Amino acid sequence: MKIFYAIQATGNGHISRAVQLYPYLQKFGEVDFFLSGNNASLDINLPIKFKSEGCSLHYSKCGGLDYWDIAKNIKPRQIYKDADALPLKNYDVVINDFDSITSLACKLQKVHSIQFGHQASFISSKTPRPEKKSIMGEMILKHYAPSPKNIGLHFDKYDDFIYPPIIKDEIINAEPKNAGHITVYLPSFQKDCLENAFNKLPNLKFHWFLNDIKTKHTIKNVTYFPVNQQYFNKSLINCEGIITGGGFETPAEALYLGKKILSIPIRKHYEQECNAAALKKLGIPVLYDVDDNFDLIIENWLDSPIKYPTMKANNIKETLEVLFDTYYD
Template sequence: MKIFYAIQATGNGHISRAIQLYPYLQKFGEVDFFMSGNNASLDVNLPIKFKSEGCSLHYSKCGGLNYWDIAKNIKPKQIYKDANSLPLKSYDVVINDFDSITSLACKLQKVHSIQFGHQASFISPLTPRPEKKNLMGEMILKHYAPSPKNIGLHFDKYDDFIYPPIIKDEIANADPKNKGHITVYLPSFQQDCLERAFNRLPNLSFHWFLNGIQTKHTIKNITYYPVNQEYFNKSLINCEGIITGGGFETPAEALYLRKKILSIPIRKHYEQECNAAALKKMGVPIVYDVADDFDLIIENWLQSPTKYPIIQANNIPETLQFLFDTYYD
């Protein structure tokens, strides 16, 4: 069996999931990956056979999306050309993790596909949303990368086609400890947006994972790390808590490890607002705007009791078997 797997690289979570799934997918057949977008900063140890600039995210300085930069970097003619050039008819199965080019290619070439990933869960109206829905955000979630069939991943089984998150082996097999540091992963924030708040808490140690950092180094109470899977896994497994965005994979791993979480969803990012709504229902504190009192918010968060629901790791062989059975059903 030949398998085409499309990864949307607007963040590291899609790539991390694909890396974990790859050895399991190989048991079903030969796998070729297509990577679309250029926001990811992880090393991609996968057989990437096709690439496209696709649609990438651009951020404002301190925690928001820059829609103007996103729009001006989209190249419709190139996207259409890339979609036409993908040889999808030579594959037995097309798996799409929320990539619009693959979805367009399937439509143009009349090829069947299945959407598999977190965004697929939003096809269900039962998946948590913020109190105020965003019409454009809903349209993007449902129509950006449509497939005739969907298998979603989320924190809880909100609908019958939604399964638990894919947890990396390094996290699933870990023996978590509390070594007292706070792990920080907020790719939409630049360094000077948060540094002073962290420095105002000299009794706390922060492990801050930042794009642009080349080597691990410590200044005052902050250890700066490059975005590196091995470093990050170790930091998360041994942290007291994590400050992160409103993504899916990192909060899922933190919940699995029973770590304290402080979530700051990216402003104007509707999917992250939806994830924040789900996390809030689970008892995770959410910060929508970082202001001058952020150090006090961190202190209050660490001092507050934590009682999150236990989440399960995905049974990957079982879920993939269901995926392939569903594909041919």
């Protein structure tokens, strides 16, 4: 069996999931990957056969999306060309992790596909949303990368086609400890947006992962790290808690490890607002804006007696069996 797997590289979570899935997928057949977008900063140890700039995200300075930058970097003619060039008819199965080019290619070439991943869960109206829904956000979630069939991943089983998160082997096999530091991963925030707040808490140590950091170094109470999977896994496994965005994979792994979480969803990012709504239902504190009191909020968060839910890891073998059965059903 030949398998085409499309990865949306607007962040690192899609890539981490694909890396974890790859050895399991190989048991079903030969796998070729398509990487679409250029936001990811992780090393990609996968057989990437096809690439496209696709549609990438651009951030404002302190915590939001810059829609003007996103729009001006979209190249419709190139997207159509890339979609038309993908040789999807050479594959027995097309798996799409929320990539619009692959979805367009399937439509142009009249090829069947299945959407697999976190975004697929939003096909269900039962999946949590914020109190104020976004019409545009809902349209993007449902029509950006449509497939006739869907297998979703989320924090909880909100619908019958939704399964637990894919947790990396390094996390599943870890023995979590509390070394007393706070792990920080907020890719939409630049360094000078938060540095002062962290420095106001000299008794706390922060491990801060930033895209523009090239080498690990420490200034005052903050150790700055490049975005590196090995460094990040170690920091997360041994942290007291993590301050992160409203993504999916990182909060899921933190919950699996039993870590404290403070979620700051990216502003104007509807999927992250939906994830934040789901986290709030689980009792996880969510912060929608960062101001001059951020240091006090961090202290209160660490001191709060929050009971965090237990997160179950996905049984990858069983989920993939369901995926392939669903594909051919």
